[in-house]
Amino acid sequence: MTAPLVELRNVSIAFGGIKAVDHVTVDLHPGEVVGLLGHNGAGKSTLIKCLSGAYQADAGEIFIDGEKVEIKNPRDARALNIETIYQTLALADNLDAASNLFLGRELITPMGFVDDAAMEAETRKIMGRLNPNFRKFKEPVKALSGGQRQSVAIARAVYFNARILIMDEPTAALGPQETQMVAELIQELKAQGLGIFLIEHDIHNVMKLCDRASVMKNGQLVGTVDVKDVTDEDILGMIILGKMPDRAR
Amino acid sequence: MTDTAPPQEKSGKRGLLVTLEIDSRLLGMIGAFVLLCLAFNFATDGRFLTPRNIFNLSIQTVSVAIMATGMVFVIVMRHIDLSVGALLAFCSATMGVMQVWVLPQTLGLGIGHPLIAPITIVVGLIAGTLVGAANGWLIGYQRIPAFIVTLGGLLIWRNFGWYESSGQTLGPLDSTILNFGGIDGTLGETLSWVVGVLAAASAVWALWRARANKVHHGFPVKPMWAEVALAGLTIASVMGFVWLLNSYQMPVARMKRMFEARGEVMPEGFTAGYGLPISVLLLIVVVVAMTVVARRTRFGRYIFAAGGNPDAAELSGINTRMLTVKVFALMGFLCALSAVVAQARQTYHTNDIGTLDELRVIAAAVIGGTALAGGIGTIYGAILGAIIMQSLQSGMAMVGVDAPFQNIVVGLVLVLAVWIDIQYRKRLGEKI
Structure with missing residues (x-):
């Protein structure tokens, strides 16, 4: 068996004496979607922020392609081709889609100035692929709908050739049609060989989109199961009761 | 933007x-x-x-x-x-x-x-x-x-x-x-006009560059008359401002002193604006x-x-x-x-x-x-x-x-x- 694309091994992080994440180990392979589940406050987002560089773990190790890496800040994560789509949609509301897509990685003219026209052209290209109905290229993203904003956030991750994609409830604020769009996108990215960590509350989406599911409760890992081996009820049992289903044991 | x-x-x-x-x-x-x-x-x-x-x-x-x-x-x-x-x-x-x-x-x-x-x-x-x-x-x-x-x-x-x-x-x-x-x-009248012309020219050049860049990427551009109107407005404002500042005449006594400082005598009827x-x-x-x-x-x-x-x-x-x-x-x-x-x-x-x-x-x-x-x-x-x-x-x-x-x-x-x-x-x- 080859080394996983990502492995978080025995990761712990505490905030003021409360163990938000307690010795959790999860992994992810190329072309795989791993769902991270659990109640609010179970530690899913905190765990994943150690990978995206927003937090630093107190203990534990992170391996990419079997090699130990240090991720001290979001820049380190980006350098390792880890892209994150945050639950709170980390977009600057006052900037337009292109400025957001390239934020922190602007295209530059030979004179050293930001090349807005080139960035808009690139944005039009990628949005044409992800969300052909997208038209509002000139307006600040606060003028966009939830789905349009989500497509900007996803475009940002996809454009820079992410290998590892972290999606924190990508469909939480979306209508059914937009949710469908995101689901299709996840399938497409998966087919391209990306590894995706998907934080998701909707069991239905988990069963549909994920290959495996890792369930957390009170900062600890309940267990990881193959989605095709279990039922909705099994996963609910893991989330609510914190116990592994009988047949997976 | x-x-x-x-x-x-x-x-x-x-x-x-x-x-x-x-x-x-x-x-x-x-x-x-x-x-x-x-x-x-x-x-x-x-x-x-x-x-x-x-x-x-x-x-x-x-x-x-x-x-x-x-x-x-x-x-x-x-x-x-x-x-x-x-x-x-x-x-x-x-x-x-x-x-x-x-x-x-x-x-x-x-x-x-x-x-x-x-x-x-x-x-x-x-x-x-x-x-x-x-x-x-x-x-x-x-x-x-x-x-x-x-x-x-x-x-x-x-x-x-x-x-x-x-x-x-x-x-x-x-x-x-x-x-x-x-x-x-102050720059005096001549130099002020020079600065005015340079400023207006660079503003028009910037407008033209912006348009050319948009055309290059195939983005929609303003109609030509709008560009011309905008350029005209820019030139008029810059030149108008310079003209105003040039119209502010130096007092005669002050100019006399300036000429005396250079060891010259001020010609009769000489006028000069302050400029920019x-x-x-x-x-x-x-x-x-x-x-x-x-x-x-x-x-x-x-x-x-x-x-x-x-x-x-x-x-x-x-x-x-x-x-x-x-x-x-x-x-x-x-x-x-x-x-x-x-x-x-x-x-x-x-x-x-x-x-x-x-x-x-x-x-x-x-x-x-x-x-x-x-x-x-x-x-x-x-x-x-x-x-x-x-x-x-x-x-x-x-x-x-x-x-x-x-x-x-x-x-x-x-x-x-x-x-x-x-x-x-x-x-x-x-x-x-």
Whole structure:
């Protein structure tokens, strides 16, 4: 068996004496979607922020392609081709889609100035692929709908050739049609060989989109199961009761 | 763009403004300003809109306007700087001490040495930048609120300057430095026309480049007539301004003295206009540079991003702490630049130089549409805000409004301007 694309091994992080994440180990392979589940406050987002560089773990190790890496800040994560789509949609509301897509990685003219026209052209290209109905290229993203904003956030991750994609409830604020769009996108990215960590509350989406599911409760890992081996009820049992289903044991 | 653009590519309603791509808020401010000028002109029997008064208004605005461009960045980043007036006084004191005591006496260069002005200015700029950077470090890295850091700075720096100068009035200032004061440093008619033509030409070139770039990427462009109209408007404004300043004639006695200083006799019937003051030219350079920084550099883009959503900026890999240091350092640099202009204008340094400037600077930025909530603001808006404030103040003085009412009116205008801005944004928000 080859080394996983990502492995978080025995990761712990505490905030003021409360163990938000307690010795959790999860992994992810190329072309795989791993769902991270659990109640609010179970530690899913905190765990994943150690990978995206927003937090630093107190203990534990992170391996990419079997090699130990240090991720001290979001820049380190980006350098390792880890892209994150945050639950709170980390977009600057006052900037337009292109400025957001390239934020922190602007295209530059030979004179050293930001090349807005080139960035808009690139944005039009990628949005044409992800969300052909997208038209509002000139307006600040606060003028966009939830789905349009989500497509900007996803475009940002996809454009820079992410290998590892972290999606924190990508469909939480979306209508059914937009949710469908995101689901299709996840399938497409998966087919391209990306590894995706998907934080998701909707069991239905988990069963549909994920290959495996890792369930957390009170900062600890309940267990990881193959989605095709279990039922909705099994996963609910893991989330609510914190116990592994009988047949997976 | 990074600032609030009017809604484009919207439903079929493409008005004239949209076609011209002119910010409707800018137009509203210009409209208010024109009304203000006409009202004052009427109330003063035509004394308000004379070349002389416009010249004076221009040079009175420069110091506050230079600092207001920096304040836009500070406020866009959701901070505030209450120490700019005190910092100006500190830089002015430092430069006063340098050019009056240290360089001519202690270092023995003698009065009027050509190196005095450049060394003085460089030392002043460094001092301002360092103090600003220190403010930024306390705010960005130590997480002390900007309000507190700069409130402390308000007390610290003016009195540091007082200590430096032992409370003395410092003068006479170096003759080169005095050129930045306004009336004593103008380009004269010919050079002013040259600068005007160059400015108009570069503005038109920039418009043309922007269009060419859009065509290159296959984006929609304005109709040609709109481009021509915009270019024409630009040329007319630049040339009109130069013409006005050139129309302000030097007094005969002053010109006689200038001729005598050169050992010549003034010919009969000789006239000369003042032309563009060097301080105004300096302001124009600052405005252009700051606008380019705001719109066309990563630094400017990050300032707006961090103001719009600090978490997003941080998660995008932007070092927002270092950004805070840079923004406040830039603010300090601009305070020092303003200090040169301010001390040259009053021809000596005093302890009370720039008193209450922090409020004028903040008011200029806010009247100019900079939102205290962060993320929104333009350089040209702040300049217009500074001009409106100055026009109000000197207009009321000319009309003879009682001193207490002058301040009451300025205060009311500040609140009213922000209220109108909020209403405007609300309406825009509903439409979108």
